[in-house]
Amino acid sequence: MNTEIIGIVATFLLTLAIAVPLGKYLAKVFAGEKVWTDFLQPFESLIYKLSGINIKEEMNWKKHLKALLTLNFLWLIYGFFMLLGQGKLPLNPDGNLGMSADLAFNTIISFVANCNLQHYSGESGVTYLTQQFVLMFLQFVSAATGIAAAVVLFKAFKDKTAIQLGNFWVFFVKSITRLLLPISIVIALILTFNGTPASYDAKDQFISVQGDTVNVSRGPAAQMIAIKHLGTNGGGYFGVNSAHPFENPNYLTNMLEMIAQVIIPMAMVIAFGYFIGRRKLGWTIFGVMTIGLFMLLIPTLSAELAGSTELAKLGISQTTGAMEGKEVRFGPAATAYWSTVTTIISTGSVNGMHDSTMPLTGLWQLLAMMINGFYGGCGVGLLNYFIYLIIAVFISGLMVGRTPEFLGHKVEAREIKIAAIITLLSPLLILGGTAIASYVFNNSGDANWTVQPKNWLNNPGFHGFSEMLYEVTSSNANNGSGFEGLSDNNVFWNVLTGVIIFLGRFLPIIGPIAIAGLLGAKKYIPESVGTLKVDTKTFALMTFAVILVLNALSYFPALALGPLAEYFSMPH
Template identity: 55%
Template sequence: MNTEILGIGIQIILMIALSYPLGKYIAKVYKGEKNWSDVISPVENFIYRFCKIDPTEEMDWKKFLKTLLILNLFWFFWGMVLLMSQHWLPLNPDGNGAQSADQAFNTCISFLVNCNLQHYSGESGLTYFTQLFVIMLFQFLTAATGMAAMAGIMRAMATKTTQTIGNFWFFLVRSCTRILLPISLLIGLILILQGVPMGFEGKAKVTTLEGSVQTISQGPAAAIVAIKQLGTNGGGFFGANSAHPLENPSYLSNMVENISILLIPMAMIFALGFYLKRKKMAYIIFGVMLLGYLIGVTINTWQETSGNPKISGIDQRGGAMEGKEVRVGSAATALWSVSTTATSNGSVNGMHDSMKPLSGMVEMLNMQINTWFGGVGVGFMNYYIFIIIAVFISGLMVGRTPEFLGKKVEAREMKIATIIALFHPFLILTSTAIAAYLYIHHTGFVSSEGGWLANPSYHGLSEIFYEYTSCSANNGSGFEGLKDNTPFWNYSCGMILILSRYIPIIGQVAIAGLLAKKKFIPESSGTLKTDTVTFGIMTLAVILIIAALAFFPPLALSTIAEQLSL
């Protein structure tokens, strides 16, 4: 067997094997059941006392959302102040300057919403202080925010009839202290042992074999890389992201990081089954998500290992190696490209802009569908919307009032679910159309910013389309032929990031809260079963019809047209 393909199989098996016990543990953490992590209770109690928080207070869905949004607003101002004044702050051995207002706005919003889109290079765009107290801090908080939101939804789904969905602070703190922090420490230790730097010295000067002097950036990379992968944050300590040899030095570090990307998103689905005591339903959801993920892995691996038909007379047994690292290989890069876009991670170990057109299409479809595991917590929440729609449609088909987990799904919940499902393609398609119009007509935006695209025709459209897709999916990866560090792209992407993060969360938590208040209806022989393969297929069909077909026209004009031109 090809060793690269074997490596892919081992990684996928490890993801699933590790996520199952982690999911069981996460369910215990959110339920407040006794487990080994209770030793952390004194730290949590100190946080509650210091912040004057009552973790036992029950919140209805409105107060839950209000707390979530106010906390995020506070951290936005925190990040803006530090990014625009970082040249005055300590831990800046390389003397990096402050970010401009538009760049700081984009950076702050991007990391606050779990997207980590970077319109800067890590070595020069940030200091060690802002890497730690903005970037890494946000990577913990934003991941924990998504996990806390899902915990609230699980609480609402598990209770027969209730006015409350738990305590946001309780879920947030436990997500950080008992899940993200311990696993991040373990991953960080492995990365340090593999050679990822962890220190505060400035750039090192080395003399190459040719006798020239080269400066190499260093810094506290291992700690930041660990949480960026585990929390499906993405971004890169270095500009080249996980393609950089100091951020991802070996095949082993590559495996650890890739597994980390999907570990918690997969575990959260198992946690749902344990929390609700409906493991069969969780298995069905997991199976649908895994199927979508594996289809993408198969296509991209085939594309990237088969070489480029435009190149003739050159040995391509290693695959299409443009934009890839030899130490990683084409197959592992293909796997990573699917892992990072099937979640809201966005880190890269090779350049997506250099990958073949069908691979680029898969990457965009993963983000456009946005339900193949997704970000930590919010991945299931996106899937939850399609469950509500599938339940409603199935109920109409059999002539029954739609029910989900003993609660009637009525017009109000259906309206919210439909709006959220259509909001994602609306943001992507509308913003892409506006940007493409401005570029084609050479408006003042384009001319004043020196042009945006490094590639014409189909691939140029792909670069614009990919950027807004990545923003709306809270992903953060990009086709880097786009000149994106300009006021237009910083502000337009920032607005898409805000809308695509908070509007869906508001709608998803609202649906869960509204359903939780309704009278519980015991299951009967006529109840629609939501833990069957048939319902899983129905949900998959709804996802493909609503989420995928909406994007076929622009995909036909970009990646598909480019593929046909090869």
């Protein structure tokens, strides 16, 4: 086993070693049990008092959603106007301009929704003020929103019958004070000591070997990069994200950032099992997700380590060819691992260029985002998986001739209709959005866009289609990474992806919470000999089959037109 493979194995094992105790800790935090961070209670009490929050108020699922949506709407309005006027506000030593209305619309929806799709370049598109007090702020609160939503699901199944599901504001605040903030501080310190800027200084200048004057962007980067990964956000402080040497200086920081972006999604699954008192179910779900990770990772590693046959025809060696689009300080294996985890957990950060990866790697990246249920983002990954779980329960119940049940609660028509709508939503947004983009690209000709449609794509043919498909898929999955051969900062793409991000974020939160709230309020039915057990290997296999079949039926034609067609068109 070469050292590159050892590096990613060590990264995964370290992630697992942190995620397991973190999951147990989170289960206790949200259950209100004693934990070592209880010294933060006075600080939290001050927040509740200043905000007028009554922490003793119990909320049903509708009140939880009302609080969640209202809060996010306020952030959206605040951030939109800040981005419009940032050029005239303080903390702008480099003199960056305010955003256009369509770009501000896209950017603020993207960061409120935890997607962080960036149609601007980080160091020149925003100021230190908006980097810190709009975008970094939203990276904390959007992650906390997803975690708080998942805890509502936890509460629905903790007791036999549950109408009141705790207090959204408590879950939200604790997600920040007990989890996101303290770990982010540790990560930011490690990044800073490894060379990542953390000051408010303006651009620096130096004279290159060729005699050119080069301006180097700096600023408060380390603190944003910490939460961008821990909160599965992904928005880069610099334009090229974690491929930039300031965002990700060396292999140590590369491992740190890969671990940071996976630990909470993993921990939330483990926390679910411990919170509801069904540890076996938590580990069963974790097992399905982990198998899904490896089924995407192994072929990605194979494709990237093999290099390009097109480059081989030019006499370039396999080792050199495998480095296309990658940073020499990381190598192809670490880049392949990053591209896999960043797409399954909707972080969207990159340490290499996805547009330069092999066609089959692009296929696995797209499929990871289309499934969007293997670990997933902070909290919302479990909500996405819950929809697959309910559909698997429904199909299994029909197969054995019983009314479907989940944890002692009958799954009836209303819950299945909601699950079906949410299941159909992603294909509608992804395929519909790509179809609209393809139509506009091929038929608009001289339409008066900021960037002419004929100039959208740097690559023609199958790869050009993949670039558009990837942009829409990434938006729907709240991922934010992209095939950067697409020129996306124009009215069409800003509006299209902004709408898709909004729908792709909030409807998949509303649906699972509604189902959980409806199921939790139903009369508990004790288990019997005929009860479908959802924590067995057989049911895990059933759930995995549902995930594969649903996504294959939904997306195979689009994938065949893009990465698969590109792969088979290459000489082998």
